[in-house]
Amino acid sequence: MAGLIGLDWGTSSLRAYRLDAGTVAEVRARPWGIRQLPEGGFDAALAEVTAGWPALPRLACGMVGSRNGWCEVPYLELPTDAVTLGRALHVFVAGDGRALHLVPGLRNPQGPDVMRGEETQLFGAMARDPALAAHATVVLPGTHSKWASVRDGAIVDFSTAMTGELFALLRRHSILNAGGDEGAPAPDAFARGVLAARDSGAAGGLSRLFSARALMLDGMLAPASVPDYLSGLLLGEELRAQIASGRFRIDAPIQLIGDAALCARYREAAAHFDLSFAQPWVDVVADGLWQLAVAAGLVAEPLAMAPKEARSC
Amino acid sequence: MAGLIGLDWGTSSLRAYRLDAGTVAEVRARPWGIRQLPEGGFDAALAEVTAGWPALPRLACGMVGSRNGWCEVPYLELPTDAVTLGRALHVFVAGDGRALHLVPGLRNPQGPDVMRGEETQLFGAMARDPALAAHATVVLPGTHSKWASVRDGAIVDFSTAMTGELFALLRRHSILNAGGDEGAPAPDAFARGVLAARDSGAAGGLSRLFSARALMLDGMLAPASVPDYLSGLLLGEELRAQIASGRFRIDAPIQLIGDAALCARYREAAAHFDLSFAQPWVDVVADGLWQLAVAAGLVAEPLAMAPKEARSC
Numbered sequence: 254m255a256g257l258i259g260l261d262w263g264t265s266s267l268r269a270y271r272l273d274a275g276t277v278a279e280v281r282a283r284p285w286g287i288r289q290l291p292e293g294g295f296d297a298a299l300a301e302v303t304a305g306w307p308a309l310p311r312l313a314c315g316m317v318g319s320r321n322g323w324c325e326v327p328y329l330e331l332p333t334d335a336v337t338l339g340r341a342l343h344v345f346v347a348g349d350g351r352a353l354h355l356v357p358g359l360r361n362p363q364g365p366d367v368m369r370g371e372e373t374q375l376f377g378a379m380a381r382d383p384a385l386a387a388h389a390t391v392v393l394p395g396t397h398s399k400w401a402s403v404r405d406g407a408i409v410d411f412s413t414a415m416t417g418e419l420f421a422l423l424r425r426h427s428i429l430n431a432g433g434d435e436g437a438p439a440p441d442a443f444a445r446g447v448l449a450a451r452d453s454g455a456a457g458g459l460s461r462l463f464s465a466r467a468l469m470l471d472g473m474l475a476p477a478s479v480p481d482y483l484s485g486l487l488l489g490e491e492l493r494a495q496i497a498s499g500r501f502r503i504d505a506p507i508q509l510i511g512d513a514a515l516c517a518r519y520r521e522a523a524a525h526f527d528l529s530f531a532q533p534w535v536d537v538v539a540d541g542l543w544q545l546a547v548a549a550g551l552v553a554e555p556l557a558m559a560p561k562e563a564r565s566c
Numbered sequence: 567m568a569g570l571i572g573l574d575w576g577t578s579s580l581r582a583y584r585l586d587a588g589t590v591a592e593v594r595a596r597p598w599g600i601r602q603l604p605e606g607g608f609d610a611a612l613a614e615v616t617a618g619w620p621a622l623p624r625l626a627c628g629m630v631g632s633r634n635g636w637c638e639v640p641y642l643e644l645p646t647d648a649v650t651l652g653r654a655l656h657v658f659v660a661g662d663g664r665a666l667h668l669v670p671g672l673r674n675p676q677g678p679d680v681m682r683g684e685e686t687q688l689f690g691a692m693a694r695d696p697a698l699a700a701h702a703t704v705v706l707p708g709t710h711s712k713w714a715s716v717r718d719g720a721i722v723d724f725s726t727a728m729t730g731e732l733f734a735l736l737r738r739h740s741i742l743n744a745g746g747d748e749g750a751p752a753p754d755a756f757a758r759g760v761l762a763a764r765d766s767g768a769a770g771g772l773s774r775l776f777s778a779r780a781l782m783l784d785g786m787l788a789p790a791s792v793p794d795y796l797s798g799l800l801l802g803e804e805l806r807a808q809i810a811s812g813r814f815r816i817d818a819p820i821q822l823i824g825d826a827a828l829c830a831r832y833r834e835a836a837a838h839f840d841l842s843f844a845q846p847w848v849d850v851v852a853d854g855l856w857q858l859a860v861a862a863g864l865v866a867e868p869l870a871m872a873p874k875e876a877r878s879c
Contacts, residue, residue: 320783328783365780397741397776413776415740422735427728428710455810457770457803463710463726467678470633470641490770497768 255552256309259542260302262317263370264288269302270539271309275547277539279306287322295323296348310551312542314356315370318343323353328360328367334407335376339548356545359408363500366413370538371399374510375408377541378534382508390501391508392530394515396421400495402502410500414491423487424480429465440521442478446485447522450493458490488522496526509533568865569622572855573615575630576683577601582615583852584622588860590852592619600635608636609661623864624660625855627669628683631656636666641673641680647720648689652861669858672721676813679726683851684712687823688721690854691847695821703814704821705843707828709734713808715815723813727804736800737793742778753834755791759798760835763806771803801835809839822846 259270265286271279285291285298293300295317303311318326326343333341343355358369371393379386386406393399396417402410423429446465450458465483468474474482495501506529509516516533523530546552572583578599584592598604598611606613608630616624631639639656646654656668671682684706692699699719706712709730715723736742759778763771778796781787787795808814819842822829829846836843859865 360780360784364774364777365784365786366776367780367783412773413780414773415775418740419775422739426735426739427731455768455812456807457772457810459770459772459803460725460727460807460811461677462728462732463679464677467673467680467726470680471673471678473678490772494769494773497770498773499768 256307257543257546257552258303258306258309258311259539259546260299260311260313260317261315261370261373261538261542262287262313262322263315267298267302268538270542271306272539272543275540275543280539287316287319299347299353300349308351310354310546311352312342312354312356312546312549312551314373314538314542314545318355318358319369324355326355326357328369329357331359331361331411332404332407332409333359333372334405335379335544335548337407338372338376339545339550342545342549342551354546354549354551356542359411361411363410364412366411368399368401368411368413371401371411372408373541373545374536374538375401375403375541376544377537377539378508378510379403379406380540380544381534381537385508388502389505389508390503391510392519394509394511394519398491400501402500412495412498412500414495416487416491420484420487423462423483429462429479429483437477439475439478439481442474442481443485443518443521444525445474446482446487447489447492447525448485450486450489451525453490453493458486458493461486484518485522488518489525492519492522492526492528496528503528505529506531510537511535569620570856570859570865571616571619571622571624572852572859573612573624573626573630574628574683574686574851574855575600575626575635576628580611580615581851583855584619585852585856588853588856593852600629600632612660612666613662621664623667623859624665625655625667625669625859625862625864627686627851627855627858631668631671632682637668639668639670641682642670644672644674644724645717645720645722646672646685647718648692648857648861650720651685651689652858652863655858655862655864667859667862667864669855672724674724676723677725679724681712681714681724681726684714684724685721686854686858687849687851688714688716688854689857690850690852691821691823692716692719693853693857694847694850698821701815702818702821703816704823705832707822707824707832711804713814715813725808725811725813727808729800729804733797733800736775736796742775742792742796750790752788752791752794755787755794756798756831756834757838758787759795759800760802760805760838761798763799763802764838766803766806771799771806774799797831798835801831802838805832805835805839805841809841816841818842819844823850824848 257272261268267283267285269281347353359372398414398416570585574581580596580598582594660666672685711727711729
């Protein structure tokens with residue numbers, strides 16, 4: 254049976270998947286992102302996380318292929334489909350004498366912009382849903398939130414919003430850190446922030462950042478609600494700006510991929526924009542690694558997943 | 567002769583002016599902002615900074631009147647002219663048994679937004695230039711950059727952009743801190759950032775923040791030039807957003823007030839927007855304190871500064 258070891262190796266974590274014929278047979282998670290490796294570095298991490306697994310082909314995506322990773326892999330330019338990306342896999346020999354394949358990140362000349370790891374999730378999403386692969390917008394919220402446009406099985410455009418990182422910075426270090434303790438969730442404050450961004454007009458939602466302070470001084474916003482207001486303002490601004498860019502399809506349901514609680518916030522914000530979001534997916538990276546491994550010929554595509562060959566029988 | 571002790575008392579510094587008939591006779595500066603007072607607190611700071619000066623009326627503006635200041639003074643609502651603000655001065659008895667007058671900050675229901683200290687500078691600017699007082703835009707760049715609209719001697723609108731604070735946060739704590747040492751000034755990178763913001767369209771300039779990283783990874787921006795690019799992007803976004811808001815007059819020269827080097831950056835950025843900025847003023851707070859003291863009747867207006875009375879002679 255065709256098998257693969259897939260690795261999602263990011264800045265702060267490592268997940269290993271043992272795949273059988275495209276299905277996850279076993280998962281292991283370690284806190285060994287590329288900046289916090291165990292003693293022995295990349296080789297030791299790889300040996301431990303795959304210990305006891307058969308000697309299957311190995312494919313990794315994410316920051317492991319960045320300048321500060323194990324082996325730098327140049328970005329591949331947009332547009333790209335699974336076949337093109339599969340052909341561009343980088344291969345090198347790890348310390349154990351066996352090959353490790355790496356997925357290149359993607360570069361969008363528009364922006365310019367870059368991603369590393371999300372491309373694999375996007376191919377996983379397309380494998381799950383052919384209608385999505387035909388033409389859709391996929392959003393991966395997070396520290397650096399990615400909006401991507403997929404069409405005819407290819408990634409054709411994407412844009413990064415630094416929403417998560419800005420929220421953390423403003424919350425921890427700015428004057429908008431009201432000194433209030435984290436209070437109970439304040440959905441009203443969140444919605445108010447979303448609306449402030451939505452209605453900011455051409456000036457843009459971040460021109461309203463200081464309103465978080467003014468509202469608090471006014472007594473119109475409890476100090477403990479400032480983080481929720483700020484979260485709403487930043488998420489709302491991300492939605493406003495990405496819609497206003499005109500680069501992403503919004504007349505079909507948008508697919509969210511990511512942490513369930515964060516995706517729920519995006520759907521809550523989206524309701525104020527008259528956007529339709531499909532039921533989120535938590536994780537599709539294993540599907541993507543499998544797709545790219547098939548495209549690269551690292552694994553034989555099982556019959557059930559290869560309609561063409563199946564048809565030829 | 568009419569005299570006044572004027573105090574510009576902010577978060578991180580204290581400046582005291584001894585004024586004779588509206589002219590600065592002596593200035594003293596101390597690092598005693600409201601968050602870093604000397605032993606003995608506000609009273610000791612006031613005693614030391616005015617030591618040896620005659621017992622003149624005392625008027626202070628700035629964060630000294632905020633919640634974390636000496637004595638909280640409620641904000642006054644826009645619009646307001648010098649007479650209205652002069653009548654709203656708050657007076658209390660300091661530890662030395664003598665009165666200290668405080669200038670209220672202003673609140674703009676649009677935003678909402680607040681200022682404390684800048685209102686005094688705005689009245690100083692209007693006193694210096696009657697054409698400006700008739701109808702103009704005044705910009706006070708800084709941590710919290712203020713754009714104000716003045717008309718017929720009144721402050722009628724203002725808006726805060728957190729440009730300086732965002733720059734410091736992104737520079738110190740974000741992924742855009744490339745780890746590069748501060749390099750030589752990179753005017754090209756600054757201009758490139760300004761243009762990226764200007765040409766960002768409806769999505770807004772901050773949607774381009776991540777381009778600082780992508781350009782660096784691309785080798786299209788030297789790590790040491792990232793801060794200048796970021797500075798250009800943030801200043802450019804401030805200009806773009808405030809112009810796009812439609813709230814501020816741009817068909818007459820805009821008056822800058824503030825640090826000379828920072829004002830020079832704003833003028834450089836403004837050139838890409840076809841905006842006209844007048845020669846900046848470094849400091850007009852003493853003029854403003856005098857104007858408000860006159861309006862409040864704290865000092866007698868000298869003949870030279872009172873055209874109406876002069877005319878009646």
